[in-house]
Amino acid sequence: MKKGLMPLALPCLLLALSLPASADEIDDLKKRLSELEAKMEKSDAKNKRKLKALKEDIKEDKQALRISGFGTAGVTKSDSAFSTSDRDFTEEFNYGTDTKAGVQLDYKIGQHWSATVQLTGRANNQWDTNTEWAFIKYKHSDQLAFRAGRLRLPFYYYSESLDVGFVYPWARPPMPFYVTSISNYEGMDANYRFSTGDITHEASAFVGATTGTLPNGLSINLEDVWGGTYQVNWGGFGMRLFGMNADTDLNFGGAFGLNAVADRVGYYSTAFFYNGENLFVLIEGNRSDTEMVIVRTSEAAHATAGYRWGIWTPFATYSYNNSLDDGDAKLLNGAILPPSRLDNTSLGLVLEASTQVNIKFQYDHLYNIGDGNSNFAGLKEGTDVYTINVNAIF
Numbered sequence: 001m002k003k004g005l006m007p008l009a010l011p012c013l014l015l016a017l018s019l020p021a022s023a024d025e026i027d028d029l030k031k032r033l034s035e036l037e038a039k040m041e042k043s044d045a046k047n048k049r050k051l052k053a054l055k056e057d058i059k060e061d062k063q064a065l066r067i068s069g070f071g072t073a074g075v076t077k078s079d080s081a082f083s084t085s086d087r088d089f090t091e092e093f094n095y096g097t098d099t100k101a102g103v104q105l106d107y108k109i110g111q112h113w114s115a116t117v118q119l120t121g122r123a124n125n126q127w128d129t130n131t132e133w134a135f136i137k138y139k140h141s142d143q144l145a146f147r148a149g150r151l152r153l154p155f156y157y158y159s160e161s162l163d164v165g166f167v168y169p170w171a172r173p174p175m176p177f178y179v180t181s182i183s184n185y186e187g188m189d190a191n192y193r194f195s196t197g198d199i200t201h202e203a204s205a206f207v208g209a210t211t212g213t214l215p216n217g218l219s220i221n222l223e224d225v226w227g228g229t230y231q232v233n234w235g236g237f238g239m240r241l242f243g244m245n246a247d248t249d250l251n252f253g254g255a256f257g258l259n260a261v262a263d264r265v266g267y268y269s270t271a272f273f274y275n276g277e278n279l280f281v282l283i284e285g286n287r288s289d290t291e292m293v294i295v296r297t298s299e300a301a302h303a304t305a306g307y308r309w310g311i312w313t314p315f316a317t318y319s320y321n322n323s324l325d326d327g328d329a330k331l332l333n334g335a336i337l338p339p340s341r342l343d344n345t346s347l348g349l350v351l352e353a354s355t356q357v358n359i360k361f362q363y364d365h366l367y368n369i370g371d372g373n374s375n376f377a378g379l380k381e382g383t384d385v386y387t388i389n390v391n392a393i394f
Contacts, residue, residue, distance in 0.1 A: 071101040072165040074389035082379035096123035148188040157271040165391040171362035174302040174319035182212035222246040240271040313350040341370035
């Protein structure tokens with residue numbers, strides 16, 4: 001080989017000898033890259049599963065806790081100033097008579113258990129917060145459930161939603177009928193639902209105790225409270241029955257020469273209702289039985305009818321409350337309590353502003369007022385009350 005070709009031949013020889021080694025290294029590098037990609041894909045899949053599980057946990061937590069609320073903002077004006085157990089009416093525009101707000105928290109603890117708390121504040125009560133609901137619920141099945149804690153006494157057809165102005169048809173429930181100083185109790189209840197053909201049934205039983213203050217300022221205790229409800233629905237028609245008994249202690253604080261008086265009190269009510277596509281009718285009646293003075297044996301009723309016409313719903317209501325112990329309700333000094341009576345005619349109009357907001361206009365005429373009606377302090381014969389309320393739920 002010529003000496004001049006050696007410098008060129010040597011690098012070529014070295015390059016040729018090195019090619020197999022570089023190919024092996026490339027193959028090994030490709031193998032490592034493939035393994036790394038497989039590990040990354042496996043790691044990504046694992047991370048995706050963790051992320052999906054985390055999202056499902058967050059979604060489940062959101063579904064477990066449900067927060068809802070309601071509120072009413074309104075104004076009233078009355079021909080005379082008077083007060084009830086939970087409202088004040090004035091001759092000037094009063095923005096606190098019906099104004100209130102509430103929030104409810106429902107938490108699903110497990111498949112069968114849940115907890116509910118409802119807090120409500122009223123402008124008429126300086127926005128002091130009251131616990132209307134506070135109970136634990138065990139749902140055994142779609143038919144049978146149990147609750148224990150602070151519950152609502154089911155006096156009326158709308159007892160469960162008495163504070164939610166959006167739900168019932170009136171700006172304010174009929175005052176001679178929906179009047180009570182006690183609306184809650186501490187205890188437990190059981191609820192059972194079943195069907196027979198096209199008819200649905202719902203029965204409940206409850207036990208407990210509670211305390212309260214009457215409009216006249218006397219404190220009252222209800223012990224060994226027990227009772228139940230039964231409701232049946234068929235199409236748009238329905239009926240509801242309610243009965244309750246309780247050992248009652250009334251503390252007079254020395255008034256009329258009395259300190260404490262005890263007696264058994266019974267309360268019973270019936271409701272008939274029809275809820276059609278446009279027309280709705282609700283008729284309720286009740287009776288309380290007791291030999292106790294001040295807490296009168298009485299009867300009350302109301303009839304409400306309305307018609308849904310697009311976003312407008314006009315309605316009319318007549319209600320009354322009447323004492324039944326006239327001449328028998330005697331105090332220790334021999335004085336006889338005067339008759340207790342009140343009639344109320346209402347006309348109203350509801351505007352459905354949205355699925356969560358409505359506006360209600362209502363006119364009430366209160367008349368046939370008995371001298372012994374302590375539930376309406378200061379009320380004068382022939383009083384007219386004008387109300388505009390805006391109600392919302394969320």
